[in-house]
Amino acid sequence: MNSTPANRSPWSWIPTLYFGQGIPYVVVMTLSVIMYKNLEVSNTDIALYTSWLYLPWVIKPLWSPLIELFGTKRLWVVVLQFFVGAALAMVALTLPGPDFFRWSLAVFWLMAFASASHDIAADGFYLLALPTHSQAAFVGVRSTFYRLANIAGQGALVYLAGELQERTGSMKTAWSVVFFVLCGLFIAMAVYHRFMLPRPETDKPVPGGGDTLREFGRVFARFFAKPGIVVILGFLLLYRFPEAQLLKLATPFLLDKPELGGLGLSTKQVGIAYGTVGLIALTLGGLLGGWVISRIGLKRALWPLILLMHVPNVVFLLLAMAQPHSLWIVSSALAVEQFGYGLGFTAYLMYMILVAEGEHKTAHYAICTGFMALGMMLPGMWSGALQAWLGYHWFFVWVLVATIPSFAMAALIKIPEGFGKKAEA
Template sequence: MTVQSEKRSWLWVPTAYFAEGGPYMVVSLVSAILFKSLGMENDDIALWTGLMMLPWSIKPLWAPFIDLFRTKRQWILATQLLMALLFAGMAALIVRESLSAVLIGFFFLLAFASATHDVAVDGFYLIALDKHTQALLAGIRGTFYRIASVSVQGGLVMLAGLIEKHGGSLRSGWAYSLLLAAGAMLALFLWHCLVLPRPADDGPVGGGDRFLTDFLSPFVSFFRMRGIVWILLFLLFFRLAEAQLGKIAVLFLQDKPEAGGLGLGLDTIGILYGTVGPVALIAGGILGGVAAAYWGFGKTVWPLVCAINLPDIVYVYLAVERPASLWAVGGCIAVEQFGYGLGYTAILLVMVALAENSGRYKTSHFAIMTGITILGMMLVGILSGYAERHLGYVTFFWYVMVCTIPSFLVVYPVSRLIPADFGRKNR
């Protein structure tokens, strides 16, 4: 790659990964806040927002078709334009009526478009950049993905709340927020029309007679991995508690005090999830990576497992005491998010280590493991709404603490498959 091409990559890599992170956060988190504010019950919110994660869990199944038809550049531009139109359509729907099956359908379409966009961008990154530039920009892509998450978690929710607070209706607040998202995605589409390169290798890959064999080979290879039963149990159950807490925590913050919640407004939730939470999350992620690089997998895995699970107890405190101080609420959210950022390093290390030793299909195996993890979280997340409805917030958060136990149990057999010094710098 020439110096000019390397410089040009700085024009599109940050914005492409910003376009990845934003829609994902809208579907995974903002949709729950929106549905709750418009009157949907917790169990229905958990059901629909859980099902919306399906496209990301099964995207390895349709990823090969992106290679077979058209170029990845065309897929990126087409999905970005589609997402801009979907955001605009959702804004129009909310103005007309607060909740409808059509609005939920638009969120599902956004999820499929976003997951397809993720596959195309990740593939384009590998084709358009040489290995040196890929390594150079690895941190940048992750940073801008997180910046998009922070912008969406805080910005869109806060804007909706501020418009409602200053005389507008709730529906108009959400409509303006979604129109802002539509404008941002349209701007990204137009920008990428100008700056995305046209790599010579970016073209349809003919499937031929061996397409089915080539498509199935990574899956067959994955299920033949040593210790596959323990690997599957780890992927499905390590995040059992987190998958349920993540669905209900934001609804608890938003719910009325008479229903057991904290009764926070959208503007306050936007501040907490746009500043305190992400800062703590990123700090925990950095510390977890540094610890793993210094001491290796063997010495850090159990502290990391504790970090992702034990801080969940703060929600028991919030549900029992229901403090009026935003400092107390923000502090609890910071503790839980810091622990999550720290502990997420554990699952990432396990998947990277397993993929690293899995032969020629490393990339496919990592994608399969990611899909299985999201599928497990989706199924459990769907049930979390029904559990909360029957248990109430206090008992539900105690139940979440019980659900942390499988996380510890599934780590031990998988940890025996990974070298203790994996990840350490001198390795």
Template sequence: ALTLPTHDFVRYTLAMFWIMAFSSATHDIAADGFYMLGLDTPQQAAFIGVRTIFYRIATIASKGGLVIGAGLLQEHGYPVASAWSITFIIAAAFFMALCLYHFFVLPYPIADKSAPFNKGKSFLAEYFRILTLFFRRKDILIIICFFLFYRFAEAQLVKMVAPFLLDARISGGLGLTTTEVGFIYGTVGVVALMLGGLFGGYVIYKKGLKFWLWPMVLIMHLPDLIFVYLSHAMPQSLWLICSAVALEQFGYGFGFTAYTMYMIMVAQGEYKTVFYAIGTGIMALGMMMPAMASGWIQEMLGYKNFFIWILITTIPGFVVAALVKIDPEYGKNYKKEPRR
């Protein structure tokens, strides 16, 4: 990209985007590691939904808030370039303020210390040694399969929901407007997703991951039937469509909590941040590969048969859930609350 025959500012901008993406990915790993180091297992379960909520809020603020801010500046007479420059300067100042706040306010967990490192070996040798520790686990195949296939159906579904809602009825879609889809999927759906994650974290905190794994698997996958109904019934009622999407998104948020807690469980050990980063990478692969094929599959099958296909592809999620081994006490609040 840096060799494209274009203006220098485009190449410099692309280079800066690369640096920002690299920094963001690195920060993600550090934030996940800090979450695991700063909280014990029951607290991780209790607050995992809260973490998801703030992640979603940040996503909405960045994708919507920055655009709205730049748009308002343009309406007040600022050129496009100046409007976006001011917007990004304000965002940068905000993050600098957050950086200072976190530096002085965030606690320093006792467990937050350097992991054992063999100084007699090169950095790459030590890196690959730590990497191989993750893949030497006796149940590694089951772990990888769980990471890849627990959301196999949802990875395909999530990419086709918006097109299904937008496409004309003659093409098998519901023919909604962009504004209606933005409200249903971008607002109501996101709120339902966050509530599902919040509730999922709470119930794991109370009863543990093993107790809730199968209910979460069922509640995550069975609402996919909703899209089979919508594609066949083609309802006109916006309220009905909105409720259906909200129910499906709540189930997805609720079931995804089990996935996240399992990743945290697998990452336990002296290199938990590294292990969690590996799990996140495999998770991303498990989302990317099915999603890449979802559009082609839908074009081949049509929406009605595509959503039936989605139901069939939930089977791997049930299979991997049956194979994983989880401590019955994992995630459960082991501290007895005082009687009043």
């Protein structure tokens, strides 16, 4: 029996769809780093090769027309979830082998392209399956379940890997089991969505592929013709310049032994401190940042939020200097840093919305997200080699110095008065 938006509650598919959207991203971007660190891959190789995994999100606007032209969004979602499930099983199978790094990395590449494509299909399906008023009502639900996927991935799954390692005595076995569990979850999710996703009448291939591709080229041209495009791109690429380098070395720093400059936490402790406490603080910071912008507007909020984003990075320097043994102290410090990052990131998201204003809003926002990913990919690639050369202490000093380009670009951008501020009743 065909399901339609009229007789299928959005609660039956939106939470699972966006939980499923978040899991492969956190696997590729975060779990891969922790897993490779557990398996004694060098920080230089971890940062370089896992940063390349951002590339599918950088270039995803280039192939988004294919998802418009061929098949339905519903079909793309289900097929890609089956593909991600198969890729997760392939990672599990590669880990016991002697050349696990090369083969698992290749599978992560495939998973990253599938995940980026799933993002396009899922977001497009959401717009087609719900009327406009319902889209607004469920945007918070989307965000919440995406965040829960991050907490489950960086928190629960990392803790599970640590627990399994303690029981089996093998980190490879532990991570293999984790990825087989994820495989089962995704296969079950794909089967569930095969039957539970609605079938909106508007979900069909776009006719006239040649015209669509020509229009797509015009959309790109209009984006790069925006006034002040050089400053816009500079801001998109450099706003998170320090965070892009810090992110790749945060978990290796927590896991490395004290004699190497790290904190010597166990995998389970990282799952608690960074993957659970830190992510909850990040979410709360994001909610507060959005509220602040809605009250005073982006122009007035930008400098307080960018300061609150970058200044807390000093906690990593303090942790490297003090090397505390208390999980409570480490968790509290990470909560401060992640809360500040959540606050500052809302300003970045709102600026992308501003840049995308006007005709072709959806496509221009997608292009902004591509530059956002590029701004994370390039600095992350050299961060591991830089840390290996400087050591953790001086690397975190460099991260603080690296905030200067971000502040400089924030001083150059132009924001209309009152943008983002909630209209007075």
